Amino acid sequence: MGDFDNTKRAIGVGKLDDSQRKDMFNKFKSAGGEVIKEKTPPKEDESKRSRPEPKVRQGSVSRGSDEGRSRSGGGGSSSGGSSSKQDSDSYKSQADSKAQYEKEISSFSARFSIKLKCWLSRVTSFGSSDLTPKFMHDFSIRGKQALIELQYSGNELLANQQYSPQLSKALDRINPLLVELLAMGQKLYNGPELTDITEPIMVAPESPVAIERVKNQIYSLFKRMYVLYPYQETLKKSFSQAYDELQKLEGKPSLIYANKKRKVLQEIDTLFEGFFDRLYLVVIRAENKNIPLISRYMENLLGITQDDKPGQRKSGENVPGGKAVETKEDKEADKSKEEDKKEEEVPLSKEQAYGFRLMEMYSISKLRKKFDPKNEFSNIPDSDKALLALFYFYEFDDEYSFVMTTKKIDIKPGSINGVKVDYRQKMLDIYESTRTIIDQFRIYHDILRELEKHKANPGPNYIEASKKLTGIEQKRTGQSRTVRMAIKEFSLKSRDSLLTLIKDMKGKKEIVANMNDVLTLDSMESRKRLNKKPVKQCIMEAYCYLLALHDRIETGDLFGGLVELTPEQMKSSFGVGSDEVKETGSPDASDLENDSSQEVEGKNKSNQEEDLNSDPSASLQTNEDSIDDLSDDDILPTGNPF
Numbered sequence: 001m002g003d004f005d006n007t008k009r010a011i012g013v014g015k016l017d018d019s020q021r022k023d024m025f026n027k028f029k030s031a032g033g034e035v036i037k038e039k040t041p042p043k044e045d046e047s048k049r050s051r052p053e054p055k056v057r058q059g060s061v062s063r064g065s066d067e068g069r070s071r072s073g074g075g076g077s078s079s080g081g082s083s084s085k086q087d088s089d090s091y092k093s094q095a096d097s098k099a100q101y102e103k104e105i106s107s108f109s110a111r112f113s114i115k116l117k118c119w120l121s122r123v124t125s126f127g128s129s130d131l132t133p134k135f136m137h138d139f140s141i142r143g144k145q146a147l148i149e150l151q152y153s154g155n156e157l158l159a160n161q162q163y164s165p166q167l168s169k170a171l172d173r174i175n176p177l178l179v180e181l182l183a184m185g186q187k188l189y190n191g192p193e194l195t196d197i198t199e200p201i202m203v204a205p206e207s208p209v210a211i212e213r214v215k216n217q218i219y220s221l222f223k224r225m226y227v228l229y230p231y232q233e234t235l236k237k238s239f240s241q242a243y244d245e246l247q248k249l250e251g252k253p254s255l256i257y258a259n260k261k262r263k264v265l266q267e268i269d270t271l272f273e274g275f276f277d278r279l280y281l282v283v284i285r286a287e288n289k290n291i292p293l294i295s296r297y298m299e300n301l302l303g304i305t306q307d308d309k310p311g312q313r314k315s316g317e318n319v320p321g322g323k324a325v326e327t328k329e330d331k332e333a334d335k336s337k338e339e340d341k342k343e344e345e346v347p348l349s350k351e352q353a354y355g356f357r358l359m360e361m362y363s364i365s366k367l368r369k370k371f372d373p374k375n376e377f378s379n380i381p382d383s384d385k386a387l388l389a390l391f392y393f394y395e396f397d398d399e400y401s402f403v404m405t406t407k408k409i410d411i412k413p414g415s416i417n418g419v420k421v422d423y424r425q426k427m428l429d430i431y432e433s434t435r436t437i438i439d440q441f442r443i444y445h446d447i448l449r450e451l452e453k454h455k456a457n458p459g460p461n462y463i464e465a466s467k468k469l470t471g472i473e474q475k476r477t478g479q480s481r482t483v484r485m486a487i488k489e490f491s492l493k494s495r496d497s498l499l500t501l502i503k504d505m506k507g508k509k510e511i512v513a514n515m516n517d518v519l520t521l522d523s524m525e526s527r528k529r530l531n532k533k534p535v536k537q538c539i540m541e542a543y544c545y546l547l548a549l550h551d552r553i554e555t556g557d558l559f560g561g562l563v564e565l566t567p568e569q570m571k572s573s574f575g576v577g578s579d580e581v582k583e584t585g586s587p588d589a590s591d592l593e594n595d596s597s598q599e600v601e602g603k604n605k606s607n608q609e610e611d612l613n614s615d616p617s618a619s620l621q622t623n624e625d626s627i628d629d630l631s632d633d634d635i636l637p638t639g640n641p642f
Contacts, residue, residue, distance in 0.1 A: 101297075102289075110290035114281075123281045130208035133201060135278065140198035143275045145474055146267035147189040153264045154186025157242045163249045170245045171238070172315040178238040180313040181228070185235055188224050188271070191561060193217045195481065202482040203436060203489045215286050222279045223302040225271065227309050232272050239264045259463045355548025358541065359392060364574060367391040370398075377445070379452055383565040385558045386483040390441050392549050393487050397434065399529050400542035402521075404431050404494065409535050410513035411501070423500065423511055430493045437486045444479040451476060480563040488553040495546040498539055505536055512536070 016024065104110065119126040123135050158164050158179075171178040196217045200209045228235060243257045283301075284291050291298050306312075362370070364382045371394040372378075380387045403409060404427040411424045451472045458465035504511040515536040521528055530538040552558045557569045565573065 105289045105291055105297075111288055114284050114288065114290055118281050118285050121278055121281055123278050124211070124285055125208075128208070129211045129285055131211055131214070131282065132208055133206055136198070136201035136209050137205070139275060140201055141478075142270055144194055144198060144478060145471075146270040146275075147194065148474060148477075149264055149267040150185045150271075151187075151189035153239060153260065154182055156260075157182055157239075157246065158186060160246075163246060166249055167242060167245050169316075171242060174241065176313050176315040176317070177231075177234065177310060178241060180310055181231055181235045181238045182242060184224070184228055184310060185239070185268075188221070188228075190221070193220060195485065197221075198482075199485050199489070202440070203433075203486055205436070211282065211286050218279060218282050219286075219302065222276075222283055223304060223308075225276055225279065226298070226302060227304060229272065229276060231310055232268065236265050236268055239268075255463055259467060263467065351544045351547050352551060354541075355544035355546070355551075358545050359395070359548055359552075362395065364388070364391075367395070371395075380445070380448060381564060383570055384480075385560075385563060385565060386441065386444055386480040388565075389484050389487045389549075389553060389558050390437070392552075393434075393437060393490070396491075396542070396545055396549065400538075400545055401431060402525065402528070403498070403530075403538050403542045404428070406519075408519055408521075409539075412511050412513055414504075414511050423497065427494070427497050430490065430497060433490060433493075437483070437490060440479070440483045440486050444476070444483050447472065447476050447479055477561065477563055481561070484553050484558060488550055491546045491550040491553070495543060495550055498543040498546065501539055502543060505539070512539070515539075 115124075115126050118124040122132055124131055157167060160167075168179050171182075194217075197214045200213060201207075240261050243261045247254060247257045280293055283298075287301070291301065367388075368375075368377070368391075371391050377387060382388075413420055413422050413424075415421060451469075454465075454468060454472060458469070501512055505515050509515065512535060515534070517535050518532055519530065519535050519538055521531045525531070530541060533541075557565060557573045
């Protein structure tokens with residue numbers, strides 16, 4: 001067609017009028033020319049012309065006619081049905097996709113991959129989901145120390161009543177996210193949660209830990225770390241910037257703050273580069289699904305919402321997790337709450353009160369004389385909680401533990417749900433675990449010796465000496481808790497085993513065959529407090545002592561993160577104005593009986609003592625060393641204390 005156009009231009013067709021065009025046309029025709037068409041209409045056009053127009057289009061055109069409206073209505077209903085069908089198909093496809101995804105991450109190859117990764121990282125063995133002792137020990141030492149360091153640094157920066165408000169304002173001028181990350185780093189540490197995670201490996205250092213036992217606590221910790229995982233560098237910047245601002249406010253030498261920054265940054269690396277990946281392996285091993293680390297599935301599993309993620313705080317808002325400055329009104333309100341709590345305190349059961357009275361029979365000086373005749377523990381202060389817990393354990397071991405091991409108490413096997421139970425062997429197994437307590441206290445004593453040597457010769461470098469001192473004190477805190485937790489675990493298991501015997505003596509009388517016989521000990525053991533007392537009384541007194549010991553470590557004066565009793569606790573537990581308990585006289589249990597007007601020095605529990613003195617099952621005769629007429633109904637005066 002290009003040649004034809006060129007010809008038209010060459011002969012000047014555009015400049016000819018109608019008569020000239022007609023004349024030229026006739027000349028071409030007379031010369032044998034033919035008329036041809038430039039384009040042949042395609043067949044598709046005919047099919048398009050014959051195809052009816054869509055109904056919707058017709059309805060939109062014929063708006064004025066009823067026919068148009070009816071067609072339009074018909075078209076709309078068809079569209080609605082199509083839309084609902086599409087939604088249904090979409091929902092079905094999503095469900096199918098989710099099921100396919102679940103199948104994929106739970107497949108044999110996925111589970112094999114999980115086991116392999118956990119085995120290579122020494123988190124679990126290949127064939128078991130139990131957490132390895134190596135991993136648990138590593139976490140209980142390095143991981144726990146890192147979490148404590150973050151909380152310590154967070155408290156120093158956010159809970160300082162003098163400088164924290166100014167420091168927060170300075171950081172807010174840079175970015176409100178910095179203060180928020182500091183607070184979230186501070187909240188990574190949760191004392192009771194960490195105790196639950198580390199307690200099993202401290203009680204049984206060589207045994208693997210069942211993943212189900214610590215699953216919930218690890219999930220909770222991993223959740224708090226998960227939301228901080230993308231902000232590691234910003235978290236480091238938060239602490240670095242905060243210490244720079246604190247230096248400006250306090251005006252101390254820069255080396256001090258440089259050391260603190262270095263320490264906290266190291267611990268952040270320890271957490272997120274050393275333990276975060278291994279905690280992730282614990283999670284997918286517990287779920288037995290190869291869940292991607294950064295995924296919506298993982299967020300849903302951990303229960304993470306948008307509010308849990310950083311970036312919610314605005315400049316000037318209260319610091320999440322930080323301690324607010326206490327006003328006079330707050331202090332008065334706290335005082336009134338404490339008074340209300342004291343008024344609402346539930347009185348001790350008679351068993352607890354009697355157990356406390358047994359523990360009060362010795363002063364600290366007498367306990368030292370009895371259980372540390374060589375003065376091996378002379379460097380440990382009287383207020384040390386681990387030492388006191390050990391002495392009370394030694395007291396139980398010396399005076400009461402024979403009820404768990406002697407063959408003079410006739411203990412018959414029993415059955416629970418058709419399963420035969422050897423109660424004597426069960427108690428022997430519990431008693432065998434006491435070696436762990438001694439070993440853990442030796443470690444604690446070695447740490448105290450190390451601390452004493454360091455204080456005597458800290459070295460010329462103040463910064464390094466301060467760093468080492470902090471490390472040793474942290475080790476002491478952790479090991480003190482380990483010792484007390486081991487004693488608590490033993491007392492709990494022993495208490496429950498004796499409670500089973502007590503319930504039987506009160507009920508079916510099938511386990512303890514000689515409950516009314518008087519127990520006479522051999523010449524070597526005749527000095528024991530329970531010599532020449534009925535078997536049922538021996539079991540009851542041992543149970544009461546264990547009950548009181550467990551309660552003191554669980555919630556009493558021997559509980560808590562501090563390694564030593566405060567002066568107030570010393571006064572309340574061992575006598576006002578004295579560092580030791582005033583003696584009650586002879587160490588024999590018969591001296592526990594006092595007139596109703598006489599006070600027992602030490603813990604002031606007058607109400608409980610009146611109950612004890614009035615109850616025949618909790619009182620002792622002065623002359624006969626036995627509980628007054630302890631009938632079968634009096635073995636548990638207040639019923640089951642649990």
